[in-house]
Amino acid sequence: MYILPVTSNPNQTFTSTIPVDSGSIRFNFFLRYNTESGCWVLDILDSSNNGLVSGINLVTGVNLLEQYSYLKLGSLRLIKVDTSLTDDLPTEYNLGTSFVIVWGDTV
Template identity: 45%
Template sequence: MANYEIPLSAEGQRFSISLSGTEYQLRVQWRNAADAGWTLDISDSSGNAIVNGIPLVTGCNLLAPYGHLGFTGVLWVQTTADPDAVPTFDNLGNASHLYWWTDQ
């Protein structure tokens, strides 16, 4: 399995990225509410929404509920010191990481 870390920082951000040869626009933002946290929006290269509001939680393939949308990899969040710890406002990109995994 190929593994690629998607570079993030602990701030809201929007950027374009190629994942397994497909161009996407990703938007990461902090939702400051009870039981909220970091979320991810995925759009196509033209900015058309594919899926919005994916919570950045650990321990699962974030794209599993969206298999019908044709994604060819797995998005996975993991925190360095405790793989099951959810990313906090301050540690995204330095202690909490977002990975793209694929069989290709």
């Protein structure tokens, strides 16, 4: 498992090399908070900035990459680490602290 280095800063871009299965894949990310819908949205791009997956709403309880399993990108989950919270969705202020994004192997 790999924890993406995210914060609650709006409109963040970052690059990470993610261990997937027995190799590593370098991805570029664009993460933003959609104030109208009240959720975080993630875009995943390859190392050449070609879009792989766009507009993933970050929600807990599911593999966010399951419908894209044919791409063999691995698995992606939003995990609530602050159990004192009653809400299962991160606000614009607590992503990266109360909630983390975890990347894992393909399932």
